[in-house]
Amino acid sequence: MQNKSLAKFLIGCLVIAFAFYIVFFGLEIGTASIPSVQKVIRYGLDLKGGVYIVYEAAKENPTRREMESALQLIRTRLDMRNFYDATATIQGSKRIRVEIPGVKDPDEAIQYIGRTALIEFKGPSGDLIVSGRNVVDAYAQQTTSGYVVALKFDKEGTKKFAEGTKKYLGQNIGIYLDGKLISNPVVRAEIDSGEAVIEGMKDLEEAKTLAQQIKAGALPFALNVIESKAIGPSLGNEAFKSTLKAGIIGILLVFLFMIIFYRLPGLVADIALVAYIVILVAIVGYAKITLTLPGIAGIILSAGMAVDANILIFARLKEELRSGKTLRAAMDAGFRRALNAVIDSNVTTIIAGIVLLFLGTGPIKGFAWTLTIGIVVSFFTAITVTRFLLTSIINTGLFKDIRWYGGKKTREVDA
């Protein structure tokens, strides 16, 4: 019984140590391998430097589908410029957030991604004939009259364009780019081929650019830049190093604090905290949750909250021991009676975390994720890992003196 308990305790510690090793250093057996968390973790821009840009649809209540096609378009543009590390995500109902690591100047990046041009054909009185959403192709061409951009409409667009050119025969049809008139040709014949050209391009380069913009702008709305930020890589690096260092020192101090105040249970809590950190870091790393600066703060803070669950249990344990119970009975009572407080206090904090998840954006979301996951994990480790290890070590019968459990005077307690 006693040897078995000791074995249980040691095996528990070994499992945690092994998991720690795998997560932080990776594992390779033959061809199978688990990458270390450093290799897979996704760092936020504030940790590695770069640029972010928030675009907003210039239209009230765009549909989800419209937003998704806009997103797809931005992704294509990013790939075209070889920004394979960049991410683009829909934020809320009408915004798209683009993050490009390693780039220094947002204005340059905005140029790179390119403005998405909305092309519109309007009649003399300003009525819309057909817009970019009906354009299926746009390309640059050299003709006898110079460089032009040739457009191809879809079926609906072909019909609309034919109607428009019939109606305004001999009059002007304005070609607008993002609301700006760029060309105002006179309609000389009804066009039902579904093709149109924009004339008056300076050179092939200009024609190519416009064609690309129109293709990109084959959207029901234009996108405006409403927020942009550049973070220097040196700042990101420095921030990460100092925060990590602060975090490690802070957690080591907490470890020390637990051992001093709660002795043997404190040591057990520290081992459980290592398990907590391993699980949390593994989730954040392998589930590809972007780690931001506030995110690290969330981890460190939830570590503090994780300690609280253990403190609650051990404070109870101490009390029960004082009232004369045996170790086993005191421990059971300690866990049982602390459970209510642990559940209630954790749930309320999770409520705050979840509200933050839904209402927060960008870095705040990173904080909310790590805090919420952290609390769930800490609850799990406090009631399972701590309990398993503590039961095992008490059952070894090696630590009977009440001073091992934070008592002030030497006294033997029965297991």
Add this chain to the structure above:
Amino acid sequence: MTKIDFMGKRKYFYIVSILVMVVGLISYFVQGFNYDIDFTGGTVLEINLHKVPTAQEISELEKLTKQITGTQTPIVRKVEDGKKIMINAHEVHGKNKTELSKQTRDKLFGEIAKRYNLKKEDLISYQNVGATISSELKSQAIWAVVIASILMLIYIAIRFEFRFGTTAVAALIHDLLIVLTVYTLFKIPLNSTFIAAILTVLGYSINDTIVVFDRIRENRRIAGKMELKDLVNLSMNQTIGRSIATAMSVIVVLVVLYTMGVQAIKEFAFPLLIGVISGTYSSIFIATALWFDWELSTRKKKLQVKPKRA
């Protein structure tokens, strides 16, 4: 076990809290909040000067910023080791008071670079925020707090009782006001991390309050005909050790973060530190005391009613 008469001294703690809030209120009317561009819209530039600027130089930099951007009250402040500065400004020449154009920004940095002999990479970071996003952020912050509080109140009302829920949320509002006092008093910029800080404080504070309430709830079941005051004092004395231990372990981490962290973390850690201290204090002296007074007043009423019936 400690034997402190917490409830007997509760009036003093009410006074302390009210005094701090009055200081906050005065500070708010005198200097207001330091809204960061996350809330006002505009541009923030972070520049490495490689030397600590004097107060004279700071005011010259502010004058320069005003001149180039037209911002009425540009803010220039030292950050981190003091050799770096942050400049808050917005474009006034445009139609809205929003972010600086590339031109204006380049001109401003160019002038500063000339004075301090800086290179291009000394412009560490800059951020542009439009006016719409910032007004949304403001309402987002208020909603986050309101929604979180209501949900917490509902949860506690179900798990405990309505009276516990109400006083716990009252203690939350207390902590919120204390943290806001710190923000206005020390002119900490209100930005998006402010929301995270506020909500963390709420989460922590309620966590702490619940542990104390949990003990009162439990003791009430087993204590029989104990005097209410003794029962509350007993519960407080039983949980005070744990309250301090938990607060200490969180405070230790926050202090280390504050002393070692970069500017963004410092601005986050400081209000959190205050919030945790306030949260611990309020769960003991405010939440429990308010609950106690409320409970006491209804009991007295009951006692007054009974003789009439008889």
